[in-house]
């Protein structure tokens with residue numbers, strides 16, 4: 159579905175419609191989507207699948223880039239949380255079925271914003287069904303609470319499939335086909351599907367990119383005044399995912415052992431409450447809390463922040479190093495400022511963020527998807543973001559004026575291993 163078209167008076171805009179269809183899901187949402195806009199003209203994938211990268215998470219080379227060279231996130235998403243339907247260790251037959259299903263998806267749609275991108279990951283609970291342990295080269299841990307002020311439910315489903323495309327109908331059709339409810343995708347036959355091997359345990363959906371948050375702000379957690387601007391790619395009003403504030407795909411890739419070429423995938427379900435954000439905080443306070451007080455004082459951010467180019471201007475303005483000092487002297491620290499303290503010695507960020515907003519259950523939220531070589535890299539980054547150290551030594555509260563902590567609540571956490579592509583189907587630990 160082309161979701162960038164004009165809205166039709168008195169009806170849902172095409173963007174609202176696309177998002178609503180993804181959130182509802184199922185065959186009727188898909189046919190409504192296609193009935194309204196027709197099948198999008200999407201190229202099929204390669205005949206020779208060996209031309210695809212070995213890394214499942216190699217998305218960037220297939221993504222569009224904006225004027226500053228930042229990768230542009232695919233606009234529509236579905237996360238499928240799956241349980242292996244059988245007790246015990248997976249059979250070779252099931253493994254073959256799963257791989258055949260994923261290969262059919264790859265043949266059906268070219269990899270990219272205009273086609274389909276997807277990954278499949280496995281949880282620590284999945285690996286517990288084997289006698290052997292995961293090798294030391296893989297740091298995958300059971301999820302747990304990562305701050306004194308959170309109490310998340312833990313995602314222990316066996317697997318997660320992340321589907322992404324600029325076309326709502328493509329993510330919907332891919333989901334239907336994987337679940338065995340559609341035998342042909344973009345003119346390509348599905349030679350197998352996941353039904354019978356996996357059971358769907360949960361379904362989470364969302365969107366990211368200019369216009370979509372504005373069109374879908376009629377959700378609990380966002381004031382009725384429709385405060386989200388048209389140029390905002392996310393509900394909080396600012397652009398994220400600047401090139402220089404993301405790790406490279408190399409940085410997040412596991413280097414050794416049987417899962418070399420893979421990565422880890424952390425998933426949080428976050429509820430947003432933007433009442434105060436939009437009704438009491440000024441624009442300048444929002445800039446200070448999201449980026450850094452320097453950005454607010456010097457008025458560095460225009461609109462959603464496209465003017466910042468390919469960097470959130472953290473190191474460039476000395477923000478991370480001044481976190482404590484700003485907490486004491488200004489009484490506020492920025493989310494990005496604190497989080498950017500978790501970097502490699504050479505200054506490179508530790509993770510790639512592939513998150514998106516959601517209105518699942520009628521509530522504004524964010525499905526935070528991040529990739530990092532080890533789950534510990536995520537834990538370290540989250541610790542930096544918690545800023546408990548600055549709260550102890552200044553008037554900054556545990557949550558108040560402490561970045562954006564006050565506006566978000568982590569409801570669920572899960573950790574998954576994304577194996578390299580050749581081991582993505584019901585892998586064994588070694």
Ligand code: HEM
Pocket residue numbers: 392394396397398399400402403404428448449470472493494497498499500501507508524526539540543562566
């Ligand atoms: C409520 C949802 C969130 C929103 C709207 C949000 C938004 C942003 C924005 C706008 C930036 C600055 C731009 C950029 O660097 O790309 C940023 C930076 C960052 N955020 Fe978030 N964020 C959210 C949650 C999280 C969470 C849960 C984490 C997990 C630890 C996180 C980690 C980071 C990191 C690591 C950076 C970059 C720091 C660096 O430059 O090294 N964010 N975020």
